[in-house]
Amino acid sequence: MSHPVELHSLTKTYGERTVVDRVSFHVSRGEIVGFLGPNGAGKTTTLRMIAGYLAPTSGQVTVAGHDVINSPTESASAVGYAPERPALYESFDVLGYLHFVARAKRVRRADTASQLDRVVSACRLEAVARTEVYKLSKGYRQRLGLAQALLGQPEVLLLDEPTSGLDPGQISETREVIRSFGRDQSVLLSTHILPEVTLLCDRIAILHHGRLLAIDSPAGLATAVGRANRVELHVAAGEPSDLMERLLDISGVIRVDVDDRQVPYAVNCAVDSSGNVEAAIARVVARDWDLLGLRRHDPSLEDVFLHYVEGAA
């Protein structure tokens, strides 16, 4: 059975410049996938190709089983797309704009009123329902962009920086809308905000210079870059070279740095993510030295992101 979104070796070039380079992955039903990457990584171009706005130079995109190039109308029917800069008609009022989008998405007349109510309520637009778009604040414009994407009950939601320009309250509400949609349908969103992907996404795709560097769950990515785990301990006194030797004998300890310029010593151990290495360290150190403190640092998403992006640079 096909996935709601499938990319096969998707490539986009402009002349000599490759913006998206053989990107392949899929998004499953009930899954939220976050696109992470620095500016110019190719996130927006990839989303635009999935939405059917841009044609790939090579490769294939299918949405709900429909090829985006060969069956553009069918694939567009399955997608709700909210660009980073909301595409709004300034002279329309909020309901008039949503009504146009509903008609273009072929929402049945009998269902139009209920769908409009649903998206207006989900995106908290009730207070501005009759306000012209040009009078809306940036936050409301962003939410109207999300509301139009939700119309027509799409199978796939594509969101380009969905919380940019929102205040903390609005960000939280928007995340709840995305989370609730992602329970049954599929969401692919791009963002610069690292905590956002951790909070929202089941899997994270890291894109850099148009190439997909990694795609996995946040925990999976952290495991994959496990070399960045470290255990920090403080030891009262003793011979630093003995300490280093004993620590390096422990399975899972990769590197040891001892700062013996002041007492207690600050010891940093780079460890892999397998097993309970910090317990082994504690046992070994406590046997012969005074162990004053021990703390494990798992890699943050920022560490993971930088690991991949700097590794690819």
Add this chain to the structure above:
Amino acid sequence: MSGVLAVYGKEIKLYFRSPIAYFVLAVFLLGTGYFFSYNLFVSGLATMRETFQNMGLLAVILLPVVSMRLFATEYSAGTYELLATLPLAPWQVVLGKYLGALTMLVLMALGTVLDLVPLYLFGAPETSTIFSGYLGFLLLGSACLAIGQFCSSLTENQIVAALVTVSLLLGFWFVGHLQSFQTVQFLRELFLYVSFAWHFGEFIEGLARFESLALFVLFAAGALILNVCALEWRR
């Protein structure tokens, strides 16, 4: 067809929520009203012939103002990204927008129907010639709007779209004059055949010929097909 109607409805709303529709209608009706009154009361010509001629030239100059925004503003405002990702085929977008522009043309023509009241009161105009003149005006306007819409699909700047369209339409309007400078029979016939003024003149004279009708329809259809190709090419 529902996609075409959705785009059409949006276009009509956009026309009448901006000053452009009112400006174009006002200028066109003031212009034709002035020429009609002058012909009737100063020149003593109780016919629509001269008024139709002025209507044709006014349409060639004013219709690019109607068509210039059709795609250029969608590109510059970023709303084309929405249109292109909705479940609408490019031909539905093109046709919906074109029907909206044609509605403006029909409103312009309807506004001049008022001129017929004194004409029938004080003169004895030929009804068939008047029908033929209006048919010619609508066909001429349809071709002008399609060309303007195509030009608008090539640029993000609506002023550029309007200027290119006016240049092309004035070229097609006056190209018939070039035949006087040609000795080659084929070129003489070609310049006359593609002259909008000459074919429109035939309608004004009451000669609603298939050849003239076909020329305007071909120009309109050709420009709309090119318009669809331009949208496909943008992807």
